[in-house]
Structures are given as structure tokens and as C-alpha cells.
Amino acid sequence: MKLKFGSTEENVVTREEFPLEKAREVLKDEVIAVLGYGVQGPGQALNLKDNGFNVIVGQRKGSKTWDKAVADGWVPGQTLFELEEACEKGTILQFLLSDAGQIALWPTVKKHLTPGKALYFSHGFGVTYKDKTGIIPPADVDVILVAPKGSGTSLRRMFVEGRGLNSSYAIYQDGTGKAYDRVVALGIGVGSGYLFETDFYREVTSDLTGERGTLMGAIQGIFAAQYEVLRSNGHTPSEAFNETVEELTQSLMPLVAENGMDWMYANCSTTAQRGALDWWKPFRDATKPVFEDLYNSVKTGQEAQKSIDSNSKEDYRVKLEAELKELRDSEMWQAGAVVRQLRPENN
């Protein structure tokens, strides 16, 4: 259906419009092979299975994630296979390896993309940056995308709670004439609350910007800046952490999620509202040039190149873990660990 977001009209697909029964009918003869069992793999594979679809998982035998798949109920030789065997058996190949990992597996996937199959992504990365990844699908297959707008962990949790994370969907190539029905059925099947239309280029550029920006990079940056200012002015770690992070995640963001920013503001004092209304624009103006630089770095392909270069190295997981440990060991997040323990529901 067409829906107005402000004054702009967009295509969205809801579960009422495309119910689960219809999705099951569209995909009744398909074998959905979920390749990769990192974060999106488990979320999407388990939701599809619980929604009644015919799903198998492809993973490297002997890896930790193979064991995780077994623990999640996938049965070796029946619903869990080596990656190549899953590529052969699947009629829809859900390419959910890490974006850099997809480059190495591509020759194998391509070999098994026989006419009529579908190649499914959850990120526009591989084909948009085809000059860097070499991922150029054959013409007689569907190339489709469903990108859940959140972590695979949340996709699964919200599904189990009877809720739904929203996703974008896109068609890069309609090789069979069935691409639309297939992509929407899969979007509903993986547990999306609703689907909004995009294309591969817009998905990858907005997603790379968002995660580097307000969703992950900018939020940590702004937390660190405020925490450091409070600490250097004599505030204790618990006061600085509570006033920077804990109150935001526990009290104020749920209000924003429920009914918007003005609703959150309206539930704070007139003193707080006056200050916030005075200060949000200086913050916007100070950070906007950084967001412009970020978007430019995404647009020129620099961010994709960096991600490919660092995540293709043998020891990339060791390096990532070291950087995550640095965050975890910082005073702010150490204070956070203590604060979380003190939440009544945690003790």
C-alpha cells in the first residue's frame, strides 16, 4: 500500500496485506538455505522455521557457530549442512555471511545459482560494491534483499514476544518474474513487522551511515564526551554514568519509542524542557559537519573498502575483540557494569 510519511508517499507492505498464509503459499516449493550463522543467520533461520517454512542452514563444520546451530536444534545431515551442500540444496540462497566473508564464498554460491533460484541479501553491500567484491549474479536468477532494521538478536527476541522488527526490501534483478512475491514472502517469513521499499544502493548507503552515526558510532562518541566533561568537573563515575547513559536507556528512550521526542520532553520538567529546547540546535550544528564527512566517506566507497580490508584479514576477530575490550574496560562502561548489577530486576 501507499502510505504518507510526512508529505512523502512510500510503498509499504504490512502483514494484513500479505499475511503469513500467503507467504507460505508463495514459498511452499522452495528450500530456503540460510548461509552463515552469525547474528542475522540464527534470527532469520529460526523465525522462518517457526513460521512453517522449509529451511536449512549452511555453516562451516567444526566452527563455533556450527555448534551453536546444533544447540539451536538444527540437525546435521537433515537441516544443517556444509556451506556448499546447502548452496546445492537451496532454491533460495540467503547470503548471510559477513559482508567481507561473502567475497570468499562467492565462487561457490555462484556455481550453484542455477536458473530460477533466488539470491537473497540482508545488505546492499555485495552487489553495490561489485567492483570491490566481485559479486555479479547471473541474469536468470532473482536478486533480492530484506534488511531488518536492527540486530538479528532483536529480530528473534521480538518475534518470540509476538512483536516485529521492521525491514526494508528491494529487488535488484527479477530473473524469474517472481521476485516481488518471493522477496515480500521472505520478509514476512523472517518476522518483519512491516516492510518498506528501497533499492540496494539506498539501503547500503543509509545503513552504513546509520550504524557509523547515531545508532552506534555517534552515540558512543557523545556519551564519552559528556562523561569526560562530568568526570573532569569532579562528578563521580556513578553520577556521570547515570546522567549520561542509564537514564537515557532506562527512562527516556522508552518514552521516545512510545510516542516521539515531544512526548519524552513533555514528561520532563519545564526546566529540562527549556534547556533541551535551547541546546538541541547547537548540538545539531556542531555534529552536522561530521555527518557530512561520514556520508561522503560512505558515498565514495571508502567505508566499504575499509570494512573489506580489515574484515578479510585472518586475525580480524582477535583485533575486533581487543577493540571491544578497550570499550568494555573504559571507566564509563566499567561504571555501567556496576550500575546494571544494581538494577533491582538483576539481583
Ligand SMILES: NC(=O)c1ccc[n+]([C@@H]2O[C@H](COP(=O)([O-])OP(=O)(O)OC[C@H]3O[C@@H](n4cnc5c(N)ncnc54)[C@H](O)[C@@H]3O)[C@@H](O)[C@H]2O)c1
Ligand atoms: N548483525 C546484524 O544483526 C545485521 C543486521 C542487518 C543486516 N545485517 C547483514 O546481514 C549479513 C550477515 O551479517 P551478520 O552480522 O549476521 O554476519 P557475521 O559478521 O556475524 O558473520 C556471519 C557468519 O559468516 C561467517 N564467515 C565469515 N567469513 C567467512 C568465510 N570466509 N567463509 C565462511 N564463513 C565465513 C562467520 O563465521 C559467521 O558465522 C551482512 O550482510 C550484514 O550486513 C546484519
Ligand SMILES: CC(C)(O)[C@@H](O)C(=O)O
Ligand atoms: C544492526 C545494524 C547496525 O542495523 C546492522 O546494520 C548491522 O550492520 O549489524
Ligand SMILES: [Mg+2]
Ligand atoms: Mg549494517
Ligand SMILES: [Mg+2]
Ligand atoms: Mg542496519
